[in-house]
Amino acid sequence: MGKQNIKAEILSQKKLSADIFDMTLNVGDMAREAVPGQFVSVYVNDGSKLLPRPVSICGIDREQGTIRLVYRIAGRGTELLSTYEAGTRINVLGPLGNGFTMKKEKAILIGGGIGIPPMLELAKQLGCEKNIVLGYRDQDTFLKEEFEPYGDVYVSTEDGSVGTKGNVIDAVREQAVQGAVIYACGPTPMLKGVKAYAAEMGLEAQISLEERMACGIGACLACVCKSKEVDGHTHVHNKRVCKDGPVFDAKEVEL
Amino acid sequence: MGKQNIKAEILSQKKLSADIFDMTLNVGDMAREAVPGQFVSVYVNDGSKLLPRPVSICGIDREQGTIRLVYRIAGRGTELLSTYEAGTRINVLGPLGNGFTMKKEKAILIGGGIGIPPMLELAKQLGCEKNIVLGYRDQDTFLKEEFEPYGDVYVSTEDGSVGTKGNVIDAVREQAVQGAVIYACGPTPMLKGVKAYAAEMGLEAQISLEERMACGIGACLACVCKSKEVDGHTHVHNKRVCKDGPVFDAKEVEL
Amino acid sequence: MNLGVEIAGVSLKNPVTTGSGTFGSGEEYSEFVDLSSLGAVTTKGVANVPWPGNPTPRVAETYGGMLNAVGLQNPGVDVMIKRDLPFLKEAGATVIVNVCGKTTEDYLEVVERLSDQPADLLEINVSCPNVKEGGIAFGQDPKALYEITKAVKAKAKQPIIMKLSPNVTDIKEMAKAAEAAGSDALSLINTLTGMKIDIEKRDFLLANKTGGLSGPAIKPVAVRMVYEVCSTVKIPVIGMGGILTAEDALEFIMAGAAAVAVGTANFTDPCATVKVIEGIKSYMERHNIEDIRELIGCVK
Amino acid sequence: MNLGVEIAGVSLKNPVTTGSGTFGSGEEYSEFVDLSSLGAVTTKGVANVPWPGNPTPRVAETYGGMLNAVGLQNPGVDVMIKRDLPFLKEAGATVIVNVCGKTTEDYLEVVERLSDQPADLLEINVSCPNVKEGGIAFGQDPKALYEITKAVKAKAKQPIIMKLSPNVTDIKEMAKAAEAAGSDALSLINTLTGMKIDIEKRDFLLANKTGGLSGPAIKPVAVRMVYEVCSTVKIPVIGMGGILTAEDALEFIMAGAAAVAVGTANFTDPCATVKVIEGIKSYMERHNIEDIRELIGCVK
Numbered sequence A, B: 001m002g003k004q005n006i007k008a009e010i011l012s013q014k015k016l017s018a019d020i021f022d023m024t025l026n027v028g029d030m031a032r033e034a035v036p037g038q039f040v041s042v043y044v045n046d047g048s049k050l051l052p053r054p055v056s057i058c059g060i061d062r063e064q065g066t067i068r069l070v071y072r073i074a075g076r077g078t079e080l081l082s083t084y085e086a087g088t089r090i091n092v093l094g095p096l097g098n099g100f101t102m103k104k105e106k107a108i109l110i111g112g113g114i115g116i117p118p119m120l121e122l123a124k125q126l127g128c129e130k131n132i133v134l135g136y137r138d139q140d141t142f143l144k145e146e147f148e149p150y151g152d153v154y155v156s157t158e159d160g161s162v163g164t165k166g167n168v169i170d171a172v173r174e175q176a177v178q179g180a181v182i183y184a185c186g187p188t189p190m191l192k193g194v195k196a197y198a199a200e201m202g203l204e205a206q207i208s209l210e211e212r213m214a215c216g217i218g219a220c221l222a223c224v225c226k227s228k229e230v231d232g233h234t235h236v237h238n239k240r241v242c243k244d245g246p247v248f249d250a251k252e253v254e255l
Numbered sequence C, D: 001m002n003l004g005v006e007i008a009g010v011s012l013k014n015p016v017t018t019g020s021g022t023f024g025s026g027e028e029y030s031e032f033v034d035l036s037s038l039g040a041v042t043t044k045g046v047a048n049v050p051w052p053g054n055p056t057p058r059v060a061e062t063y064g065g066m067l068n069a070v071g072l073q074n075p076g077v078d079v080m081i082k083r084d085l086p087f088l089k090e091a092g093a094t095v096i097v098n099v100c101g102k103t104t105e106d107y108l109e110v111v112e113r114l115s116d117q118p119a120d121l122l123e124i125n126v127s128c129p130n131v132k133e134g135g136i137a138f139g140q141d142p143k144a145l146y147e148i149t150k151a152v153k154a155k156a157k158q159p160i161i162m163k164l165s166p167n168v169t170d171i172k173e174m175a176k177a178a179e180a181a182g183s184d185a186l187s188l189i190n191t192l193t194g195m196k197i198d199i200e201k202r203d204f205l206l207a208n209k210t211g212g213l214s215g216p217a218i219k220p221v222a223v224r225m226v227y228e229v230c231s232t233v234k235i236p237v238i239g240m241g242g243i244l245t246a247e248d249a250l251e252f253i254m255a256g257a258a259a260v261a262v263g264t265a266n267f268t269d270p271c272a273t274v275k276v277i278e279g280i281k282s283y284m285e286r287h288n289i290e291d292i293r294e295l296i297g298c299v300k
């Protein structure tokens, strides 16, 4: 069945904090196809905007056929999205990308900032023992409580208001967080830190990257990252974040 | 006080017939400034559309501070407008143009198609004796009942389903409609007919013209019509429909 | 906080003027905008004699933009001198008079008539795509542009701003020609030539067939050209093309424009110019910028 | 009802193809579109050897459009022959292979390698603004365009379509040069060179600084150029630039295009091509048009 291009109804839209919103979409079969770490392309209802907004899937309800998206207002598109009330219908293309490869080994889940949402569905679905590290700017620790049922939760904040002062790797070191496989999503500087830490500790790390996109399905070659191996498409060293990723083995990519 | 540029709330939106809609807007002071025959520039909430849609004022409630617009879906802009529910806020610039000069002499009000709406407020405000002639395509005689309190109403339809088969001038002749001043709004071929009839009968005729607009306030010189006299702005023979009109003495303009 | 900029020795209290032809003579917009609060008012193009312009329809909406083929309807320089300039000066506006013509002589006649008038700057439109002899020929050939610039500069008492057409292969060549001939400043872009077809009527939407495309649709082309020109010449540039918001204006300024003009946006919101100025101020406050000139050309 | 058209002796079952570079090799979109239902699939530009393309960010959204500076990343003609052409033929598609190069020799090498391959038409991209040596120099000078067209035509086994750049003063000159050199057809427009600045970061949004502007924003320019070219040359034209809907496609057809390409719209809706075809059909039904060819160039 694969990817679908549908008009989805917004079932709920909530403000989680100053600039973070939480939206549930009725997407039918798309929910049954989706796996943690995948994303969807969301189209806003304004003629001046032609390109989709890629947003990670934060929650999947296969039975209800719904997905949950948690997003930050980053510009006009996400701002518009946040104004849509329940009942509004928007175009959604998905599920896109590869998602995380769920391993049996003890896991460290690391989410930073707006990279936290996709880790939630992963936390739910990963069958193994989990430690969860969440990095925030300040005391606005959105989604934190929702992670608590799934493992031990460690927090870092840039301003030190909650948990370890510093970044997620500071928290991992300070709290001596243990695990064999790291799953991570967050801003590039954080992912660089994760990659270095994993290399240092000899751990496997699956990291979810971000890049500007157009098609979202691997056709336009907008969203490439530098890869160690030649890529399957162009046979250079450019993997497509939207199709070959967004999740990559940290060893595979240059950041 | 003059023209205003406001964000107005839609108080009601009703479908009058297949493609005709009836909208009331809360415009505050703008309603107190408006006179019959003036129009407003309506902006639709879609980034791909920058120019306003000029729409004649069909009703004015000075006390409530509301105006009523009756419009036909002619393209994407008016289609979008028709989807907005009560509570939606849209940008409105107005009141624009000159409006009809209300005379004391017995009047013939002539409206054709989507030129009918502006005649309604004129019918209400004109103090004198009135005959009203309305031209429709077919039996969809929108607004007809609302004219009945203000004078004798004659109807023409293109398909002959109601009243005189033919155009408004056919109805005027067939019914020997009497009056000293004609006030008319409708498509250009109809206005040509009105102009010719008025000349033939030696009557004064005030006709409301339509032209593609950009600024709506007389600055861009998009919306000119050929005038007999040199115009006040450019001193050629181009009067601006949005500012010098939309209502002109039929003798003044070439159609 | 300083918003003032200088164009060829003339001080503008802020970098925001109006796109010629989109703001009339200023009078029509004075109901919405305090004209003295603008950096300058740029008037509709004026010729030596009145021009009736093109047949209607003269405008058509396009996706994120519009086409116009007004064809430079204007009352001629005498009416401008008698009616519009006194009005603008009375209103406290700094004034850029946009000048159009069919022949070099037409341009020179207007420039001469304006020599003792309270016009602060003259913008020479050699780039109107809507009139066969409306100057576009001057604006698409560097040699012709050089010649007319030279001739106008020799006659003009006010500093001159040559207004460039984007309908060229290499805008840098054009800018260099105008600079070499003595132009005091440049403005760009004028409209891109475009067309719209009414598929129901199977006819052109504009009576003139083609028209000039303006509005936010063209902004990326305009910013690119302003950047290219500012990297090439030393004279100041007034940037325009699709500015709707302060953010848009700042793109031009960072690309190197010393001032910007708001055109089509006036039709979408008659208060657009004022909002752009306010928005620039709050950007500067937010980023602790003392002087707008720090931002001019800051992106290289 | 006939929707079929002919380009240089090749029959397309309908006039709708894809904009090179916006539809990959067709494979990615085959989940959404039955490739055999399109008039043709036009592939991403292919060079003699793999090209890595430009650094990221490679795309930026603009008002009613987008900028791209992908820089012609492509796997080279060998992979195209081994992987993409068999896939497309298996899928039943008519195929237009878009060819790019840095030097004349590069182009000739690709064209030669394709001579015995199941490519129905070759589209020669001499108009990519995103690679210094990506052919744009060929596309902005009529003499250079004449030379490369002549050279490619001499080698090509398939009919060739020269793809023109809109970043020129006079598109008619370019079209005439390509026709005179023997091009079998023309396609236009490629993207307009543009720029976007991130005013918060005070930097260019694209790593390449400039990119190619596409999408509905540019449609009026594209329709105008297609009209001008169709009024100038006799060879068929594939029109493109901002087609989102069947109405947009019909504008190009009425302006004279024998076929059209849907580009950026694929990113807004992966089924855009199919919807354009359906929309053209229903327009023809509504207006009782038996043959699409009645509409080609019907507006004069």
Ligand SMILES: Cc1cc2nc3c(=O)[nH]c(=O)nc-3n(C[C@H](O)[C@H](O)[C@H](O)COP(=O)(O)OP(=O)(O)OC[C@H]3O[C@@H](n4cnc5c(N)ncnc54)[C@H](O)[C@@H]3O)c2cc1C
Residues within 6 Å of the ligand: A039, A051, A052, A053, A054, A055, A056, A057, A070, A071, A072, A073, A074, A075, A076, A077, A078, A079, A114, A117, A118, A209, A210, A211, A212, A213, A246, D060, D061
């Ligand atoms: C795979 C992936 C998953 C993502 N998941 C989430 C998520 O779960 N929650 C969330 O809040 N954000 C997420 N983002 C970032 C999100 O896509 C951007 O914040 C959003 O597109 C910004 O749109 P805008 O209109 O508000 O901003 P604008 O800056 O106005 O957007 C203009 C254009 O740039 C693109 N763009 C802007 N910022 C980014 C960005 N950081 N990455 C990619 N494209 C961008 C937009 O899609 C649009 O095309 C994700 C990005 C990617 C690539």
Ligand SMILES: Cc1cc2nc3c(=O)[nH]c(=O)nc-3n(C[C@H](O)[C@H](O)[C@H](O)COP(=O)(O)OP(=O)(O)OC[C@H]3O[C@@H](n4cnc5c(N)ncnc54)[C@H](O)[C@@H]3O)c2cc1C
Residues within 6 Å of the ligand: B039, B051, B052, B053, B054, B055, B056, B057, B070, B071, B072, B073, B074, B075, B076, B077, B078, B079, B114, B117, B118, B209, B210, B211, B212, B213, B246, C060, C061
């Ligand atoms: C003074 C005046 C008063 C009007 N009063 C009414 C009224 O009371 N009720 C009503 O239904 N219609 C009225 N119209 C016509 C109305 O403005 C158009 O039907 C409407 O603008 C179409 O917009 P659209 O987006 O649906 O069509 P589109 O064709 O998509 O519009 C594209 C552009 O063309 C302009 N345009 C399209 N048709 C016309 C037209 N006939 N006249 C002027 N501009 C046009 C639009 O404003 C827009 O800028 C009036 C027009 C004028 C000039």
Ligand SMILES: Cc1cc2nc3c(=O)[nH]c(=O)nc-3n(C[C@H](O)[C@H](O)[C@H](O)COP(=O)(O)O)c2cc1C
Residues within 6 Å of the ligand: B214, B220, C018, C019, C020, C021, C022, C044, C045, C068, C070, C072, C098, C125, C128, C163, C189, C190, C191, C213, C214, C215, C216, C218, C240, C241, C242, C243, C261, C262, C263, C264, C265
């Ligand atoms: C209706 C209209 C009339 C115009 N008239 C003139 C003119 O008389 N002289 C001139 O130099 N430019 C004229 N222009 C061009 C504008 O001044 C400006 O260069 C162009 O529209 C790009 O800016 P914008 O996108 O902000 O409108 C006109 C533009 C429009 C839309």
Ligand SMILES: Cc1cc2nc3c(=O)[nH]c(=O)nc-3n(C[C@H](O)[C@H](O)[C@H](O)COP(=O)(O)O)c2cc1C
Residues within 6 Å of the ligand: A214, A220, D018, D019, D020, D021, D022, D044, D045, D068, D070, D072, D098, D125, D128, D163, D189, D190, D191, D213, D214, D215, D216, D218, D240, D241, D242, D243, D261, D262, D263, D264, D265
């Ligand atoms: C992401 C992207 C990549 C493109 N790559 C190519 C290419 O490889 N070769 C080419 O000739 N044109 C290329 N183009 C140009 C398109 O084929 C087309 O000419 C242009 O985008 C205008 O059409 P549109 O507005 O429908 O997109 C590309 C355009 C985009 C947006």
Ligand code: FES
Residues within 6 Å of the ligand: A212, A213, A214, A215, A216, A217, A218, A219, A220, A221, A222, A223, A224, A240, A241, A242, A243
């Ligand atoms: S967004 Fe098009 S290839 Fe990734």
Ligand code: FES
Residues within 6 Å of the ligand: B212, B213, B214, B215, B216, B217, B218, B219, B220, B221, B222, B223, B224, B240, B241, B242, B243
């Ligand atoms: S619409 Fe601008 S002058 Fe009338």
